[in-house]
Amino acid sequence: MSSTQATKDPGMTELPIGIAAVGMRTEFDSMGEVEVPGNRYWGAQTERSLHHFNIGGDRMPKPIYHAYGYVKKACALVNASAGRLPAWKRDAIVRAADETIAGKLDEHYPLFVWQTGSGTQSNMNVNEVISNRAIQLLGGVIGSQKPIGPNDDVNMGQSSNDTFPTAMHIASIDAVDTVLLPQVEKLAETIERKADGWMNVVKIGRTHLEDAVPLTVGQEWHGWAGQIRAAVGDIKASRRGLYELAVGGTAVGTGLNAPDGFSRDVAAKIAELTGKPFVTAPNKFAAQGSLDAMVRAHAGLRGLAVSLMKIANDMRWLASGPRCGLSELNLPSNEPGSSIMPGKVNPTQCEAIVMISIQVLGNDCAVAFAGSQGNFQLNAMRPVIINNFLHSALILADGCAKFREFSVEGTELDTAKIGSYVEGSVMLVTALSPLIGYQNAAHIAERAIADGITLREAALASGKVDAAVFDRTINPLQMVGEGLAGA
Known part of the structure; x- marks a missing residue:
């Protein structure tokens, strides 16, 4: 047992979260003493980061800290099982980690995205907060690093280089499974339900923005749903690499200062705690030297954005009007569309989806570029990647929810207009x-x-067909075919 580990159990108290203090207190790290706010749990390295990287308003997303709570909890449990950490230290760390997971300590995780590319400062932010909260629970002096040290106890057997990518993967899986996919699935289901009701409404097709042969409104809408379903499949498939965790590789992938089996046991514990099939990454050098799994996963989000942009653009074109456009769709009137033109209503939800998709495509460029910037045993562009990934997942999820609720659900057809286009088409x-x-x-x-003149008039005038043949052949409903397996 390390000399920094006390052997006596001081007992844990049921202290509420918070520090009743004003002014500043003195914390320290290997470089010396630093003054920090007295009512915050963070320590010297967090304060240094706040000073040196006060850049813009982009804060590290809170889900990365919630994910870090699982990492620290799992490591404490495994270290205790191996006899490296006393049970009473384990319990205090686990309690603070659980509070982190639940978001109860969010105000104590203030760092900016723009920090060290390894995520070291966010890792130390977590170590310091959990350490000080655990010290408080054990009746110690906050800032003393006794009896729970941020490096020796909370970070035992770990490095920022293996824990930050682990937290990235946990946070990304949660964002996809809990936040994004449920909303995308609901949107696809709503589009499919609308499509089923319009399978017999014949409309004119359009290719190259010009008239084409007919199809049904239901077929068109099922095409949109098919795009979303395919994108969902790609997103689900892209999660595979995210289930592999770097934890246990420590600094460069060799596992220095971590005991045998630590990576396997911690990954198994994280899987148990989260209910997700996490495993230890079989190749720690790839897991820490690159962020390829994150790049591939964000490419799945990009694919969804591409599909949504096409669908939203189709809908706003089809709803253009109401008198001088295509006017096939009547979208819900949610708000006035102009500050100068009375009565104008715009396809605002469609426009929002297009802008969200543009942002996600931009995020993907940043993720891919950052993913290419790994050097030797570390990719030091991690914060910008996880910030963009979580941002994309969130805006796609919220955008799909609002698009479904305030546009797709209430969209109706102008069947008279649709019918007139079919009747007048020469295609x-x-x-x-x-x-x-x-x-x-x-x-x-x-x-x-x-x-x-009408197509019928032109056909009869040509002498190539008679009226009976024309009327029997030019039947729009018979021309739409199927186009859907099992239709």
Whole structure:
């Protein structure tokens, strides 16, 4: 047992969270003493980071600290099981870690995204807060690092280089599974339900922004749902690399200062605590020298953004009008659309989704670029990657929820307008091609357009078909086919 570890159990008290203090107190680290706010649990290294990296308003996302709570709890439990940490220290650390997981200590995790690229300062922020909270629970003097030390006890067998990527993976999995996927699934289900109700509403198709052969509104909407379902599949598949945890690799992947089996046992404990299938990364050098798993996972979010942008743009084009646009869709009127034009209503939820998608695509560029910047045994661009990943997951989730609730759910059809487009389209002539040939059918369409007459009038005038053949062949509902497996 380390000489820094006390052997006597001082007993843990039921002290509420918080420090009843004013002014400043003195904390210390290996570089010397630092004054910190007296009512905060953080210590010297956190305060140094706040001083040196007070850049913008971008704070390290709180989910990374909640995830870190699982890391510190799991390590304390494994260290105690191995006899490296007394049970009473374990219990105090676990109690503070649980409070971190629950978000009860959020105000004590203030650091900025723009800090050391390894995440060392956030790791030490967690170590210091858990240490001081544990000291308080044990009746000690906050800031003394006794009887619980931030490095020797809370960080035992660990390095920022292996724990920060571990926390990144835990936070990312939680963001995808708990925050994002439920909202995306609900959106897909809503689109599918609307699509099912409109499977027999024939509309004109459009390719190259020009009239094309018909399909049904339901088929079009099922196309959108299919995009989302495919994106969900890619996101789920991209999680595989995130289940592999770097913890136990310590500084460079060799596991120095961690006992045999530590990486395996901690990963298993994290899996038990979170209910997720986390395992120890089989190659710690890849897990710590790169952030490829995060890059691949964010690419899944990018894919969803691409699909959502297409869907939102389609909807706002189809809703353009109300008098001088396509006007096939009637979107909910949520708010006035203009400060100068009375009665104007805009497709605001669609626009929000497009902007969210643009932001996610930009985030993906940052994630991919940062992922390429690993050097030797460490990628030191971790904070910007996790900040962008969690930001993308959050805005995609919230955007899908609002898009579903305030746009998709209330969207209705202008069936008269849809019907008029079908009736007036010349692209229905495509159905005549097998009977009279492509060139003859093309000439009929060209004449209808040039003379401003109906397709039927142009077809009969050509002498290539009679009325009975035309009426039997040009049947929009019979032209839509299936396009969906099992339809």
